Amino acid sequence: MPITRRQLAALSPAVLLPSWAAQAQAEPTLLAPDGLAVARMGGQAWLVGELGIHNGLATAVELQALAVSAAGRAGPALLHLTGAPLLAAAAGAKGRPAQSPRVPPGESLVLFLWHRMDMPGDAITSVQVECSLQGDGAVAVPSLTATLPLAQPTRLGPPLRGGPWAAVFDPAFAFGHRRAVFVRDGRSYIPARFAIDWIKLDAQGRPWSGDTGQAFERWHGWGQEVLAVADGEIVDLRDGRDDVLASKLPAERWTDEDVAGNYLCLGLGGGRFVFYEHLQRGSVAVARGQRVKAGEVIAKVGRSGVNSSGPHLHFHLADEPSTLQAQGRPYVFAGFRPLGQYGSMDEAEGGRVWAPLPDGAAPRVHGEMPVPNAVLMFDEPGDSKMYGLIGKMLAKPGQRDALITILLQNVGAMPGCQSYVVAREPGNEQAIWITEVWDDKDSHQASLSLPAVKAAIQRAMPLIQGFEQHQVTEPVGGHGLGG
Numbered sequence: 336m337p338i339t340r341r342q343l344a345a346l347s348p349a350v351l352l353p354s355w356a357a358q359a360q361a362e363p364t365l366l367a368p369d370g371l372a373v374a375r376m377g378g379q380a381w382l383v384g385e386l387g388i389h390n391g392l393a394t395a396v397e398l399q400a401l402a403v404s405a406a407g408r409a410g411p412a413l414l415h416l417t418g419a420p421l422l423a424a425a426a427g428a429k430g431r432p433a434q435s436p437r438v439p440p441g442e443s444l445v446l447f448l449w450h451r452m453d454m455p456g457d458a459i460t461s462v463q464v465e466c467s468l469q470g471d472g473a474v475a476v477p478s479l480t481a482t483l484p485l486a487q488p489t490r491l492g493p494p495l496r497g498g499p500w501a502a503v504f505d506p507a508f509a510f511g512h513r514r515a516v517f518v519r520d521g522r523s524y525i526p527a528r529f530a531i532d533w534i535k536l537d538a539q540g541r542p543w544s545g546d547t548g549q550a551f552e553r554w555h556g557w558g559q560e561v562l563a564v565a566d567g568e569i570v571d572l573r574d575g576r577d578d579v580l581a582s583k584l585p586a587e588r589w590t591d592e593d594v595a596g597n598y599l600c601l602g603l604g605g606g607r608f609v610f611y612e613h614l615q616r617g618s619v620a621v622a623r624g625q626r627v628k629a630g631e632v633i634a635k636v637g638r639s640g641v642n643s644s645g646p647h648l649h650f651h652l653a654d655e656p657s658t659l660q661a662q663g664r665p666y667v668f669a670g671f672r673p674l675g676q677y678g679s680m681d682e683a684e685g686g687r688v689w690a691p692l693p694d695g696a697a698p699r700v701h702g703e704m705p706v707p708n709a710v711l712m713f714d715e716p717g718d719s720k721m722y723g724l725i726g727k728m729l730a731k732p733g734q735r736d737a738l739i740t741i742l743l744q745n746v747g748a749m750p751g752c753q754s755y756v757v758a759r760e761p762g763n764e765q766a767i768w769i770t771e772v773w774d775d776k777d778s779h780q781a782s783l784s785l786p787a788v789k790a791a792i793q794r795a796m797p798l799i800q801g802f803e804q805h806q807v808t809e810p811v812g813g814h815g816l817g818g
Contacts, residue, residue, distance in 0.1 A: 365479035372486035380454040386446040390438040394471040398436040406461040413452040449506035488665035491564035493713035501683040502705040503532040528663025530651035540688035554645035561634040563627045571600035574619040576639040596640020612649035644684040670714040677708040701774040722776040723808035729765045734798040751778025
């Protein structure tokens with residue numbers, strides 16, 4: 336089978352450990368140069384990132400446990416790994432899966448995290464990480480700790496129209512996008528940390544029409560329109576690379592730099608850059624420096640570069656306008672409707688029928704990325720209108736601060752809520768203003784059924800004297816609202 340970016344880590348000489356080990360000291364050291372991030376999928380929060388443990392001692396150490404908690408807060412750990420799950424996340428020399436949690440003298444171990452967190456209700460901006468180590472014999476080794484920033488996802492519109500589309504990725508695959516590391520100028524990069532390969536399917540689950548998947552121009556994704564996921568500026572592009580339709584691999588020799596083929600880089604501001612790769616030759620419909628609007632057609636799906644399957648769109652978000660010298664950043668989509676799921680990436684690329692959801696199409700998902708190898712329908716651009724509320728309430732005399740405390744509890748545990756702001760009114764000791772922005776009206780309505788919200792309403796009602804103003808709005812954008 337041909338080689339794509341998600342398999343390139345197995346062949347590339349670039350590995351994570353050497354560039355990290357250069358930062359280590361003559362003792363066990365915990366390294367996390369890119370911090371950690373949150374992925375939101377399947378209605379849950381996932382901790383994503385890399386932690387390096389370098390052993391600078393003259394004797395071996397063994398990693399026994401990883402604990403992650405909210406920085407500066409009491410309470411149970413958000414994540415705790417030991418035994419087999421901890422070892423499954425570990426990689427040793429040359430980035431290969433680790434066979435043991437033991438770290439010999441002068442060597443390193445890297446944890447590739449994509450693990451579900453027990454997330455508290457309110458938002459977390461940083462976490463406390465603790466790695467427990469055991470030394471050889473009587474050697475005492477203290478735990479390694481660090482406080483790390485926690486990057487939150489960027490909200491994006493659909494990169495493609497309709498569907499069904501298969502979202503092909505697997506964070507647990509040892510040689511996939513998630514672990515494809517590139518070293519440039521002594522620093523390690525994982526640009527495709529959150530990447531998805533999008534493959535268009537028909538109703539039977541096949542990516543192509545006809546009897547064989549090797550006729551690449553007969554794949555359903557070939558020539559499909561690619562859309563801007565947000566307002567932004569085209570900061571880089573490449574066109575003119577041939578689509579590889581008559582063979583599996585390009586005929587000429589290729590390097591890491593050639594894997595993307597024809598691509599576009601859309602700058603969103605704030606150090607966020609969207610990459611669209613493997614585009615059809617001659618389909619790029621924009622120019623470098625051009626401003627585009629969300630939903631605008633910017634290119635077509637092709638098969639340029641290096642691929643393991645037929646025509647598809649490689650999509651990811653990064654912190655720099657470089658295909659390789661950048662760090663992947665988390666994102667969520669405004670809305671899509673799940674149809675089913677494949678059991679593996681090979682199934683998704685092999686023309687098999689996906690496993691449908693038990694009751695057919697699930698309710699619309701908002702503010703998440705799809706689960707691995709999901710099959711879904713994208714919302715049409717413009718379908719996902721945000722829903723806003725601005726209201727004023729009066730607390731009973733002397734109860735405003737207590738009421739505000741209740742209103743601010745669990746505000747991070749409301750799916751689809753983009754912004755929730757509680758404010759005092761100067762000069763009025765009873766007045767409270769609440770400003771809300773939701774993905775849509777259904778998201779707001781669904782939040783009223785959440786157990787935590789219902790309990791908060793019950794506690795708040797005895798403290799409320801009355802409501803003075805209430806206005807529904809239709810937010811169109813602004814600082815802090817997605818892309």
